[in-house]
Amino acid sequence: MKTQTIKYKLQTKQGFTLLETLIALSIFSITIVSLIVFISDGVANAKFTKNKLTAYYLAQEGIELIRNVRDTNIITGGTWNDFAGSGGIVDVCKEDGCLMDYTLSSPQPCTGNCPGLKYDNSSSGLGFYDYSLTFASPFTRTILVEPVNSSFDHEIRITSKVSWVQGRDPKEVIVSENLFDWISISL
Numbered sequence: 001m002k003t004q005t006i007k008y009k010l011q012t013k014q015g016f017t018l019l020e021t022l023i024a025l026s027i028f029s030i031t032i033v034s035l036i037v038f039i040s041d042g043v044a045n046a047k048f049t050k051n052k053l054t055a056y057y058l059a060q061e062g063i064e065l066i067r068n069v070r071d072t073n074i075i076t077g078g079t080w081n082d083f084a085g086s087g088g089i090v091d092v093c094k095e096d097g098c099l100m101d102y103t104l105s106s107p108q109p110c111t112g113n114c115p116g117l118k119y120d121n122s123s124s125g126l127g128f129y130d131y132s133l134t135f136a137s138p139f140t141r142t143i144l145v146e147p148v149n150s151s152f153d154h155e156i157r158i159t160s161k162v163s164w165v166q167g168r169d170p171k172e173v174i175v176s177e178n179l180f181d182w183i184s185i186s187l
């Protein structure tokens with residue numbers, strides 16, 4: 001009798017084990033979560049940059065609005081003392097500051113806190129900010145004016161501060177500039 005040897009080939013199915021699948025899913029999940037965090041940080045940084053740039057321009061506009069009041073005063077025959085002297089802009093914009101926008105002819109004192117700026121975000125809106133438009137913006141502008149020395153002789157300092165809240169953190173941009181009585185100084 002012949003002995004027959006039967007060779008059995010061990011057959012294995014090709015595929016992943018449960019452990020391999022779990023490891024692959026965890027790596028994939030970590031990658032996706034990391035991407036989501038990275039993208040959300042980028043969006044938050046872009047929003048902060050946009051708000052900071054807008055705040056800077058609004059603060060600079062505050063300086064320019066006060067400069068315009070000075071220049072209009074001089075053009076219409078006023079003097080530096082009319083502008084900066086007793087009862088002038090320094091008295092209006094001291095301590096609590098004042099508010100000013102392109103629709104106002106002169107600064108208005110803030111009692112306590114200045115109100116927030118508003119804007120027009122309609123399709124026909126030009127992106128202006130003032131105190132009479134429809135939609136509230138996150139920005140509040142306060143303009144302070146003070147004499148550089150004890151008298152109002154020829155120089156005042158304007159500080160325009162724009163503040164807003166980003167997330168839970170208060171943010172602000174401050175721009176300061178000195179204005180001079182250029183008519184009296186040049187004579």
